[in-house]
Amino acid sequence: MSKVAEQIPTEEMEHPVAPYLRMDRIPHIWCPTCGIGTVVRCYADALEHSKIDLDKVAIVSGIGCTGRVAGYMRLDAFHTTHGRAIPFATGLKLGRPELLVTVFSGDGDLVGIGGNHFIHAARRNLDILVILVNNFIYGMTGGQNAPTTPTTARTSTMPFGNFERPFNLPHLAESCGATYVARWTSLHIRRLTKSFREAISRKGFRFVEVIAPCATLYARLNKLGTGFNLMRFYHDNAVIDHGADTRDLDISFQDRIICGKFVDKERPTYSEMMHEHYRNALGDKFVPLPEEGGMIRDTGEKPDSKGKKPAKSQKRKASASKSSRK
Amino acid sequence: MKTDPSGVLTGQHYLDGDHACGEGAMAAGCRFVAGYPITPSTEVVERISRRFPMMGGTFIQMEDEMASMAAIIGASWTGTKSMTVTSGPGFSLMMENIGLAAMMETPCVIVNVQRGGPSTGLPTNVGQADMMQARWGSHGDYEIIALSPQSPQEAFDVMIDAFNLSEIYRVPVMVMTDECVGHMTEKVVIPKAEDIEIVPRKLTDKPPGEFWPYVADRNMIPEFARAGDGYRFHSTGLTHNERGYPVMSAECQQECVTRLVDKIRLNAEDIVRFEEEDIDGADVVLVTYGITARVARRGIDIARNKGVKVGVIRLIVVWPFPERHIRELAPKIKAFVVPEINYGQIVLEVERCAAGQTLTVLVPHMGGTVHDPEDIANAILEAAK
Numbered sequence: 202m203s204k205v206a207e208q209i210p211t212e213e214m215e216h217p218v219a220p221y222l223r224m225d226r227i228p229h230i231w232c233p234t235c236g237i238g239t240v241v242r243c244y245a246d247a248l249e250h251s252k253i254d255l256d257k258v259a260i261v262s263g264i265g266c267t268g269r270v271a272g273y274m275r276l277d278a279f280h281t282t283h284g285r286a287i288p289f290a291t292g293l294k295l296g297r298p299e300l301l302v303t304v305f306s307g308d309g310d311l312v313g314i315g316g317n318h319f320i321h322a323a324r325r326n327l328d329i330l331v332i333l334v335n336n337f338i339y340g341m342t343g344g345q346n347a348p349t350t351p352t353t354a355r356t357s358t359m360p361f362g363n364f365e366r367p368f369n370l371p372h373l374a375e376s377c378g379a380t381y382v383a384r385w386t387s388l389h390i391r392r393l394t395k396s397f398r399e400a401i402s403r404k405g406f407r408f409v410e411v412i413a414p415c416a417t418l419y420a421r422l423n424k425l426g427t428g429f430n431l432m433r434f435y436h437d438n439a440v441i442d443h444g445a446d447t448r449d450l451d452i453s454f455q456d457r458i459i460c461g462k463f464v465d466k467e468r469p470t471y472s473e474m475m476h477e478h479y480r481n482a483l484g485d486k487f488v489p490l491p492e493e494g495g496m497i498r499d500t501g502e503k504p505d506s507k508g509k510k511p512a513k514s515q516k517r518k519a520s521a522s523k524s525s526r527k
Numbered sequence: 528m529k530t531d532p533s534g535v536l537t538g539q540h541y542l543d544g545d546h547a548c549g550e551g552a553m554a555a556g557c558r559f560v561a562g563y564p565i566t567p568s569t570e571v572v573e574r575i576s577r578r579f580p581m582m583g584g585t586f587i588q589m590e591d592e593m594a595s596m597a598a599i600i601g602a603s604w605t606g607t608k609s610m611t612v613t614s615g616p617g618f619s620l621m622m623e624n625i626g627l628a629a630m631m632e633t634p635c636v637i638v639n640v641q642r643g644g645p646s647t648g649l650p651t652n653v654g655q656a657d658m659m660q661a662r663w664g665s666h667g668d669y670e671i672i673a674l675s676p677q678s679p680q681e682a683f684d685v686m687i688d689a690f691n692l693s694e695i696y697r698v699p700v701m702v703m704t705d706e707c708v709g710h711m712t713e714k715v716v717i718p719k720a721e722d723i724e725i726v727p728r729k730l731t732d733k734p735p736g737e738f739w740p741y742v743a744d745r746n747m748i749p750e751f752a753r754a755g756d757g758y759r760f761h762s763t764g765l766t767h768n769e770r771g772y773p774v775m776s777a778e779c780q781q782e783c784v785t786r787l788v789d790k791i792r793l794n795a796e797d798i799v800r801f802e803e804e805d806i807d808g809a810d811v812v813l814v815t816y817g818i819t820a821r822v823a824r825r826g827i828d829i830a831r832n833k834g835v836k837v838g839v840i841r842l843i844v845v846w847p848f849p850e851r852h853i854r855e856l857a858p859k860i861k862a863f864v865v866p867e868i869n870y871g872q873i874v875l876e877v878e879r880c881a882a883g884q885t886l887t888v889l890v891p892h893m894g895g896t897v898h899d900p901e902d903i904a905n906a907i908l909e910a911a912k
Binding site for chain 1: 528530531533556558559561580581582583584585587589590591593594595597598599600601602603604605606607608609623624626627631725727728753754755756757758759760761762763764765770772773
């Protein structure tokens, strides 16, 4: 770092997304020209412009490069096991229905090892936002073939080129029941942010795929230059086609990438279906799990857990009831 | 604190162990269950799915056991007491996220209605061969707590203990029941709600900004913050520091893993629980647990009628193991006899703790049915010679 930079009074120069990040964990681990940081920035902007209570936003990631996102966001954040971000988020959302739960993870995590959870959460129309950063490759482990790797692209485990057919993720999401489906690249900052804002305001299983460059592995193994070259490629080859038939959204190697919003519809969420069904079946006997969570509270005056003072416990109850007033 | 009465079906019932287990969970305040059907455990969630909508509980049938286990961890982070239920093959699938629950220090309960294994094994018949898997089935070093009931009544009772222990120590707690107890129907007495003591989640009193999720207290247990209470904390399955931030160093690994293990090992004397019978002056002591403790009664009677002084230690908490107790008893007796429906699991612990001071005899049974009491009696008579 230069001396000039050190002299700048940093407290006056806070980055606009700093309040959304764990600045005590910066610098992050992502490579130069990686696209993930851009997607994080767009998500933070979308949160800011959505004017929602950040105390009620939780983020869940799996494993991999994008799996590190939860670790950098200043939200209630969970960095879980490989592929299991969606079922973890399922428990989080159903355990405390008032939360806005975002799953932020990569292609290998969400539709490779976690593919079964992805399709079932979409089928149930679980009320979560799923942001999938697709870099066409397993980055963290060194460039192995992914379920999204375009046919003929080289990866470290397909050294002669990939002969498998990749997923068309918007089609997969829509056919399983997602209510909001969009795809952008990390070049489309403004449109991506708008898409995140829209998705945050919707209900149900919302899915945004973001194509992002992996310069260190995907670009290097395929001799595509740097992240900058990939961004230029997106600029020249991304086609915006809102409402396109998701069956036509396959991505071929170094071919055009169709972007846009493809699905935006209403369908009752898992919780709405459950509540309506139980109300019909059980009438007044149905008691839904409270919006602020199913924690059973101490109504007695004397808490019994070790070392807990009654005065403090009452303070806790007071703050809890404040949050539930909302 | 006293439990929420809405989950307590007070009265005398005629229930099988699986249903009693479900009732125990609801009485303990469990309000989130995720599960996947598997014999012989399914009746637990069938019971719960019928009763939950009337008490503010949510049951979800997930797509597999990996998802079930992940979902209960997520739900537990909202402060909601959470549980999943399975049997052998599903237990294997849960192992990865059991490790996550241990690493994130998430209170939760896993019920394993054991059947014969390995692999698909004997889906509808009894086994006790998952005892070692319960302890260390996930990779890495960690400790859990496991209980084993011998009857439907005890299946109810240990569920309350399981939830309470999971809250006190912030660990996944396993209830290692078996097909026989699960499908055995007996009288079960469910007490009044005001007679059921439950441990609430130990929420932090600190304001947001001063709270870090893995700062441990004197008992090595951190305070808890729920997702959605404004703490904006971070929790990870990676090796982490007190802030819950990943730190990839040997020093942090040392600190993190040592505490995860020691919070159980060093508190083991407070956790272990067993019943003793006729230990003083015994020649042979039977160490037993679960359904085998019931079957062994007949074997003990036969041996006693032939003049052998037989004592019994019946483990209710199996993990952590009552090491000190076995070690101190060993030099005073001729032998430990350990019948179990496997080819030798808990017997290894008995043998280790006996440390060569006395004979340790396994009475194995590969499962499918319980022991023939004669086999247990013969082992006792042989050991008493």
